[in-house]
Amino acid sequence: MKMLISYTLIRVHPAQDKEVYETVQTFGEVKDVIITYGEYDLIIKVGSESLGDLDNFVFNKLRTISGVASTTTLLEARPKDMVKG
Amino acid sequence: MKMLISYTLIRVHPAQDKEVYETVQTFGEVKDVIITYGEYDLIIKVGSESLGDLDNFVFNKLRTISGVASTTTLLEARPKDMVKG
Amino acid sequence: MKMLISYTLIRVHPAQDKEVYETVQTFGEVKDVIITYGEYDLIIKVGSESLGDLDNFVFNKLRTISGVASTTTLLEARPKDMVKG
Amino acid sequence: MKMLISYTLIRVHPAQDKEVYETVQTFGEVKDVIITYGEYDLIIKVGSESLGDLDNFVFNKLRTISGVASTTTLLEARPKDMVKG
Amino acid sequence: MKMLISYTLIRVHPAQDKEVYETVQTFGEVKDVIITYGEYDLIIKVGSESLGDLDNFVFNKLRTISGVASTTTLLEARPKDMVKG
Amino acid sequence: MKMLISYTLIRVHPAQDKEVYETVQTFGEVKDVIITYGEYDLIIKVGSESLGDLDNFVFNKLRTISGVASTTTLLEARPKDMVKG
Amino acid sequence: MKMLISYTLIRVHPAQDKEVYETVQTFGEVKDVIITYGEYDLIIKVGSESLGDLDNFVFNKLRTISGVASTTTLLEARPKDMVKG
Amino acid sequence: MKMLISYTLIRVHPAQDKEVYETVQTFGEVKDVIITYGEYDLIIKVGSESLGDLDNFVFNKLRTISGVASTTTLLEARPKDMVKG
Numbered sequence: 001m002k003m004l005i006s007y008t009l010i011r012v013h014p015a016q017d018k019e020v021y022e023t024v025q026t027f028g029e030v031k032d033v034i035i036t037y038g039e040y041d042l043i044i045k046v047g048s049e050s051l052g053d054l055d056n057f058v059f060n061k062l063r064t065i066s067g068v069a070s071t072t073t074l075l076e077a078r079p080k081d082m083v084k085g
Numbered sequence: 086m087k088m089l090i091s092y093t094l095i096r097v098h099p100a101q102d103k104e105v106y107e108t109v110q111t112f113g114e115v116k117d118v119i120i121t122y123g124e125y126d127l128i129i130k131v132g133s134e135s136l137g138d139l140d141n142f143v144f145n146k147l148r149t150i151s152g153v154a155s156t157t158t159l160l161e162a163r164p165k166d167m168v169k170g
Numbered sequence: 171m172k173m174l175i176s177y178t179l180i181r182v183h184p185a186q187d188k189e190v191y192e193t194v195q196t197f198g199e200v201k202d203v204i205i206t207y208g209e210y211d212l213i214i215k216v217g218s219e220s221l222g223d224l225d226n227f228v229f230n231k232l233r234t235i236s237g238v239a240s241t242t243t244l245l246e247a248r249p250k251d252m253v254k255g
Numbered sequence: 256m257k258m259l260i261s262y263t264l265i266r267v268h269p270a271q272d273k274e275v276y277e278t279v280q281t282f283g284e285v286k287d288v289i290i291t292y293g294e295y296d297l298i299i300k301v302g303s304e305s306l307g308d309l310d311n312f313v314f315n316k317l318r319t320i321s322g323v324a325s326t327t328t329l330l331e332a333r334p335k336d337m338v339k340g
Numbered sequence: 341m342k343m344l345i346s347y348t349l350i351r352v353h354p355a356q357d358k359e360v361y362e363t364v365q366t367f368g369e370v371k372d373v374i375i376t377y378g379e380y381d382l383i384i385k386v387g388s389e390s391l392g393d394l395d396n397f398v399f400n401k402l403r404t405i406s407g408v409a410s411t412t413t414l415l416e417a418r419p420k421d422m423v424k425g
Numbered sequence: 426m427k428m429l430i431s432y433t434l435i436r437v438h439p440a441q442d443k444e445v446y447e448t449v450q451t452f453g454e455v456k457d458v459i460i461t462y463g464e465y466d467l468i469i470k471v472g473s474e475s476l477g478d479l480d481n482f483v484f485n486k487l488r489t490i491s492g493v494a495s496t497t498t499l500l501e502a503r504p505k506d507m508v509k510g
Numbered sequence: 511m512k513m514l515i516s517y518t519l520i521r522v523h524p525a526q527d528k529e530v531y532e533t534v535q536t537f538g539e540v541k542d543v544i545i546t547y548g549e550y551d552l553i554i555k556v557g558s559e560s561l562g563d564l565d566n567f568v569f570n571k572l573r574t575i576s577g578v579a580s581t582t583t584l585l586e587a588r589p590k591d592m593v594k595g
Numbered sequence: 596m597k598m599l600i601s602y603t604l605i606r607v608h609p610a611q612d613k614e615v616y617e618t619v620q621t622f623g624e625v626k627d628v629i630i631t632y633g634e635y636d637l638i639i640k641v642g643s644e645s646l647g648d649l650d651n652f653v654f655n656k657l658r659t660i661s662g663v664a665s666t667t668t669l670l671e672a673r674p675k676d677m678v679k680g
Contacts, residue, residue: 004136005459007432007468008207011665014658018507034430035507037603037653037668038499038548043432051089051136052163058207059164063184069665070181070239073207074463075160078137079144082443082460090204092177092213093462096325099318103252119175120252122263122313122328123244123378128177143462148439154325155436155494158462159208167188167205174306178377208463221259221306222333228377229334233354240351240409243377245330248307249314260374262347262383266580269573273422289345290422292518292568292583293414293633298347324580329378337358337375344561348632391514391561392588398632399589403609410606410664413632415585418562419569429646433547476599476646477673483547484674488524495521495579498547500670503647504654515629517602517638528677544600545677548669553602584633592613592630 003047004054005076008062010042016067017041023065029057046073088132089139090161093147095127101152102126108150114142131158173217174224175246178232180212186237187211193235199227216243258302259309260331263317265297271322272296278320284312301328343387344394345416348402350382356407357381363405369397386413428472429479430501433487435467441492442466448490454482471498513557514564515586518572519550526577527551533575539567556583598642599649600671603657605637611662612636618660624652641668 012020017035024033024044032045048054058073077083097105102120109118109129117130133139143158162168182190187205194203194214202215218224228243247253267275272290279288279299287300303309313328332338352360357375364373364384372385388394398413417423437445442460449458449469457470473479483498502508522530527545534543534554542555558564568583587593607615612630619628619639627640643649653668672678 007459007461009434014660014663014666017504017654017658021507034432034499034501035504035650035654036432036499037502037650037666038497039667040499043499051160052165055162055164055205055207059162059167059187059205063187065184068184071184071207072209072463074459074461074465074468075136076459077140077144077462079140079442079460080137082144082446092204092206094179099320099323099326102249102314102318106252119177119244119246120249120310120314121177121244122247122310122326123242124327125244128244140460140462144442144460148442150439153439156439156462157208157464159204159206159210159213161204162207164187164205167191221330222335225332225334225375225377229332229337229357229375233357235354238354241354241377242379245306247310247314249310250307252314262374262376264349269575269578269581272419272569272573276422289347289414289416290419290565290569291347291414292417292565292581293412294582295414298414327378329374329376329380329383331374332377334357334375337361391585392590395587395589395630395632399587399592399612399630403612405609408609411609411632412634415561417565417569419565420562422569476670477675480545480547480672480674484527484545484672484677488527490524493524496524496547497549500646502650502654504650505647507654517629517631519604527674531677544602544669544671545674546602546669547672548667550669553669582633584629584631584635584638586629587632589612589630592616 004050006046006048006054006073008044008046008058008071008073009040010044010071011069012041013067013069020065020067024062027057027061029053089135091131091133091139091158093129093131093143093156093158094125095129095156096154097126098152098154105150105152109147112142112146114138174220176216176218176224177244178214178216178228179210179242179244180214181239182211183237183239190235190237194232197227197231199223258304259306261301261303261309262329263299263301263313264295264327264329265299266324267296268322268324275320275322279317282312282316284308344390346386346388346394346413348384348386348398348411348413349380350384350411351409352381353407353409360405360407364402367397367401369393429475431471431473431479432499433469433471433483434465434497434499435469436494437466438492438494445490445492449487452482452486454478514560516556516558516564517584518554518556518568519582519584520552520554521579522551523577523579530575530577534572537567537571539563599645601641601643601649602669603639603641603653604635604667604669605639606664607636608662608664615660615662619657622652622656624648
């Protein structure tokens with residue numbers, strides 16, 4: 001079955017960038033992570049088995065990390081006629 | 086089975102408020118709609134059978150309405166330990 | 171008489187999602203609440219008897235909850251010719 | 256009876272600043288207007304007899320002016336214990 | 341001589357609305373203030389003798405108030421051909 | 426040599442989602458693309474040989490596609506002590 | 511006498527980047543200009559003799575260029591005790 | 596060799612404006628700095644030898660200053676055909 005893909009754009013409290021970056025990498029759901037210096041500080045790609053798993057990842061793992069100031073999660077949409085499969 | 090609930094915050098091109106408001110109400114997926122004058126112009130509550138249905142609603146119905154300037158869809162999360170059922 | 175409807179989009183300090191979610195549900199003015207993971211963390215639908223009641227709800231109840239980082243309240247507009255009744 | 260006060264922050268399509276500025280001043284509801292060059296282009300102070308009048312002003316007058324790109328209306332709140340009268 | 345007019349849009353830390361509202365009213369530069377519940381919490385109208393006075397007001401008075409989370413100051417522009425006098 | 430990675434968050438004019446999505450996939454620089462329905466409409470991952478290549482991709486390819494309303498490009502940072510290699 | 515310095519952050523309609531970039535450089539008030547790919551497309555540094563000159567530059571020159579989608583002008587503040595001279 | 600130019604838009608915790616402003620000026624990478632009162636509080640122009648130097652400046656110097664609430668760094672792009680040299 002196809003995984004549910006989403007990206008979370010994260011604002012980190014300045015000076016805690018390193019801890020957040022390292023903690024985020026320890027989660028199995030995190031498939032990719034980059035540090036960036038635009039209007040967000042970290043971008044992570046998340047793969048989940050189901051919506052329920054994504055919910056638990058965001059609220060019970062990601063948002064409990066000290067140093068995370070705010071998160072915006074963008075879920076992949078797969079509208080018929082645009083995306084195959 | 087529980088419906089998938091989401092809210093879409095809509096920015097409308099000024100002067101086309103009425104058409105968009107009326108078109109939006111004709112869709113079965115739209116459970117509630119209010120006009121508002123804060124940073125968005127319309128708020129709609131959407132009920133979908135599945136993620137696929139939501140994708141089709143947003144991209145093949147909502148975003149094809151003339152007068153819609155931008156849409157932001159916020160999906161309901163149901164993290165374990167926070168939400169029952 | 172028709173109730174005054176508004177939606178409040180809430181940003182919560184990460185890690186305090188659960189307390190805010192539970193407190194918000196104890197208020198009689200709150201008709202609906204969803205957790206979400208887009209650019210806001212909670213969306214609540216508020217029903218008030220009057221503008222004065224809404225003001226008191228927002229400033230004396232909602233914004234005094236520990237963990238609420240910011241609130242944006244969007245009031246329902248009912249322009250003549252667009253909305254009946 | 257006290258008037259309902261609100262401020263509308265307006266984004267104008269560049270190059271149409273002048274027409275919008277002049278049209279806005281012809282409305283009786285507009286008590287004050289400044290041009291500005293921060294994240295908004297015009298700020299107007301609106302006085303309305305009732306919420307219904309404000310709704311009609313925003314949707315049937317203000318948002319029908321050619322050149323208005325977006326509007327954000329912020330209504331005055333008067334929470335008990337904070338504001339007298 | 342004409343005063344320099346500006347509006348400052350203020351985000352207040354929730355639960356400190358009242359102190360900030362009351363402190364702001366004690367400043368002579370503040371000509372008007374409303375509480376609001378859109379994307380900002382307070383809107384103040386500021387009258388200054390000069391740009392230097394405005395600078396001092398914003399940085400040495402307004403932004404030193406406990407409870408102020410962020411400020412955006414929008415200065416009145418008076419482009420020739422648009423504004424008389 | 427390591428590629429320069431960046432993500433571009435794209436706002437698309439509603440109703441042109443499909444053309445933009447399909448055009449974007451034809452570019453060799455685009456390593457991944459998802460459609461999404463939060464505050465952006467498409468997220469693309471871009472791999473470039475150099476900053477100059479990224480500049481040309483963004484300005485001479487991506488931003489010339491009809492239907493692209495705005496782009497925000499976030500470049501990967503690799504601060505010493507945080508990222509190895 | 512010291513010049514009044516400000517920065518204008520400009521959003522350009524995609525595909526018109528080049529014309530706007532070239533036109534902006536022809537103005538004597540523009541002291542520096544960079545193209546960028548974050549949440550704005552051009553950043554210009556503006557030097558003006560007075561507030562009135564800045565107003566005229568922004569409204570009668572800059573915002574009349576075809577392709578400019580929006581402008582945000584940030585004026586230099588020089589609060590006493592922070593900035594000398 | 597040409598320096599890599601970028602601008603960082605900084606939000607400062609109110610009441611710490613002065614310390615941040617003074618600290619920022621001690622860095623060799625900072626070529627220019629203004630205080631401002633729009634949606635950002637400080638704008639700095641940064642000159643770096645390489646992307647790696649910029650990364651280290653932003654994450655190991657700038658974002659470790661007490662009082663910095665958030666930073667958005669906008670890198671200069673030099674697309675062929677638009678910018679010479």
